[in-house]
Amino acid sequence: MRIHPLAVDGLTALVPLAVACLIGAEAGREWHPLDTYAWALVALTNLSLALSTRAPVAVFLCVHLSWSLYIALGNWPVVNAPAAMVALYMVATTRPARTTAWCAAVMGGVWIYAGVYSRSDMLASIVGQAIGYPLALWWFGHLARRSAELTVRLRAEQAERARREVAEERVRIARELHDVVAHHMAVINVQVGLARFVFDSDAPTARAALTTIGTASGEALAELRRMLGLLRADGVDGTEEGSAATEPTPGLDRLEEMVERVRSGGVPVDLRLRGEPRPLPSGVQLCVYRVVQEALTNVLKHAPGSSAAVELVYGPGEIQVSVTDDGSGRDGGRERGKGVDPDRMRRHGGHGLIGMRERAKLYGGTIVVGPRREGGFGVRLTLPTSEQGARRGDAVTE
Structure with missing residues (x-):
């Protein structure tokens, strides 16, 4: 089931916002509680992700600027960290590696800034996180982008293969029609000339020519019906077209019949x-x-x-x-x-x-x-x- 793009944009913003609200509610245990300005910045940081599929780099910069301001006001940095990671992942899935590298460096810098500003005693761990998280997001985003590109290429190849198969089938049908119509019409043309020539002087010969014309035209019509029946996707068994479609294709057992028809010509x-x-x-x-x-x-x-x-x-x-x-x-x-x-x-x-x-x-x-x-x-x-x-x-x- 394909999800509507607007629903994807909404989930991209609402899920990190819900996580930020849950973490922010616990800020009083680790940090001072969030005030109105802090919650406003949390909302701005997370809700801007709704536009990340349309302008991922601009949204990434907006998220990190609002996150930096949130940190500068002395709030708990962890609250907006999920939004920052989602923003970097969206860049990695849609933009070239060079652009993603610059964004990863920006995220790592803000991450270190948050550790330094909060005077954390685990600065080495924070630096490791500032390097590891952006690299991991960069790699997973790259894999997702490559997968999407391969999917698009595969669909294009499948469409091209389908078009090629349709073209080949048309050539095959045209060849079959040429073989069927050309042969029978040649016999009919010769017999028409013969019948016209002897119509007044040799009635039995004219009647034999007309009989051959009727036989050849009937066989041509039957073969055309068989081919058209094969092309019908909704053919019904038991109909005249359906029975013609299931009639076996000409083989060596009908060679004598075809030769006899040419002899009559x-x-x-x-x-x-x-x-x-x-x-x-x-x-x-x-x-x-x-x-x-x-x-x-x-x-x-x-x-x-x-x-x-x-x-x-x-x-x-x-x-x-x-x-x-x-x-x-x-x-x-x-x-x-x-x-x-x-x-x-x-x-x-x-x-x-x-x-x-x-x-x-x-x-x-x-x-x-x-x-x-x-x-x-x-x-x-x-x-x-x-x-x-x-x-x-x-x-x-x-």
């Missing part, structure tokens, strides 16, 4: 599997799925009509996937006839390569992206499937 895709399939972490599967999805989307966008091949290889401690096209599609012909470089367009036309690189980096993999020597374009991703392999780092080659 007019790109022949050959899917090959090598090695013995085995269970993989869901994150690794999602990474492979999204990279294949992005690579085939690029074929749909920039080389429609080309033939593509997807090869998935299960190796010892790793999984490797490659997506290649032969470059024989429409953009390939443009490149030969008009000098357009589709490979460069594919590399720099959006955030696809950035998303591939970030996914490979996240799982400690390597990715090679670029034109193939025999023609066309290729993407090769290698991901470690063991903890030892994940420490290799990441690399991107274009």
